[in-house]
Amino acid sequence: MRNKSIPGSAGRVRPLRMLGDPTLHAPCEPVTDFGPSLARLVEDLFATMYRANGVGLAANQIGVPLRVFVYDCPDDEDVRHLGHIVNPRPVVTDGVTVRGAEGCLSLPGLEAGTERFDHAVVEGVTVDGEPVRIDGTGFFARCLQHECDHLEGLVYPDRLTGWRKAKVLRAARRASWS
Numbered sequence: 580m581r582n583k584s585i586p587g588s589a590g591r592v593r594p595l596r597m598l599g600d601p602t603l604h605a606p607c608e609p610v611t612d613f614g615p616s617l618a619r620l621v622e623d624l625f626a627t628m629y630r631a632n633g634v635g636l637a638a639n640q641i642g643v644p645l646r647v648f649v650y651d652c653p654d655d656e657d658v659r660h661l662g663h664i665v666n667p668r669p670v671v672t673d674g675v676t677v678r679g680a681e682g683c684l685s686l687p688g689l690e691a692g693t694e695r696f697d698h699a700v701v702e703g704v705t706v707d708g709e710p711v712r713i714d715g716t717g718f719f720a721r722c723l724q725h726e727c728d729h730l731e732g733l734v735y736p737d738r739l740t741g742w743r744k745a746k747v748l749r750a751a752r753r754a755s756w757s
Contacts, residue, residue, distance in 0.1 A: 586649070586661065587625025593641040595631060597756050598686050598734060602639045607646045607730045610665050613708050617647070621663045621706050624649040633684045635722045637729035640685050646703075648726040655717030664711055667703035669727050672720075674698035679721060681735045687756060691747045693735050699723040 596602050610617060620643060628636035634652035638645045649663040674697035682690035699720040701713045715723045725735060736747050751757055 586651070586663075587622055587627075587629050590619070590622030590624070590626030592627050592630045593623050595627065595684055595687075596640055596642050598683075598736070598751050599757070600642075600685075602642050602644055603685055603729070603734055604732050605639075605644065606732045607637075607639050607644045610645050610647060613665075613706065617665070618706050620645070620647060621649060624663070625651075628684070631684045631687075635726045636684060637726050639729055639732075646730045648730065650719075650722055650726065652719050652722040654715060654719040660713075660715065660719050662711075662713070663706065664701060664703040664713060665706060665708075667701045667713075667727055667730065669699060669724070670702050670712075671698065671700035672696040672724060674716070674720075677721075679718075681721065681725065683725070683735055685734060686736070686747070686751055686754075688754065689747055689750050691735065691739055691743050693738050693743075695721045695724050701727060 624636050627641055635650040637648040646666045651661045653659055676694050677697050678692045678694045680690045681693035697720055699715050701723050705711050736744055
């Protein structure tokens, strides 16, 4: 029997911000209020992520410029990682650099080969202010780096160069959501 509710079950789905929205391209502010509004934001992030079939979602992707993200993401061994982090800071990004397909809920339907480290460690706190350390490898490490980038005002095309960047930006301009 469960003793916790399903993440997002009490949340409401919020509209996603798309590439070009100023909220996505500015660094987010640290969370200082750990009250009920933060818990509601995390629930809304989960509800929105699940509705969009994502594996991670940062607060600025729903127009809230705070340093918070949620995730429900497998690693390369298909181990599920589920949680949230407030005021995250990457403390380790290392290992081999892997170019892999990367997409984003703020650029729906698009993806590009993006280089990321194969290992990442992120530290921060929970909605209750308890310290948390998240250690990820493979696809989950990619997710952690991607969501931390969002909180710095970066989207994955900012990590691309040359024809990869040109191709994804051209496709974004032509997309129906653009």
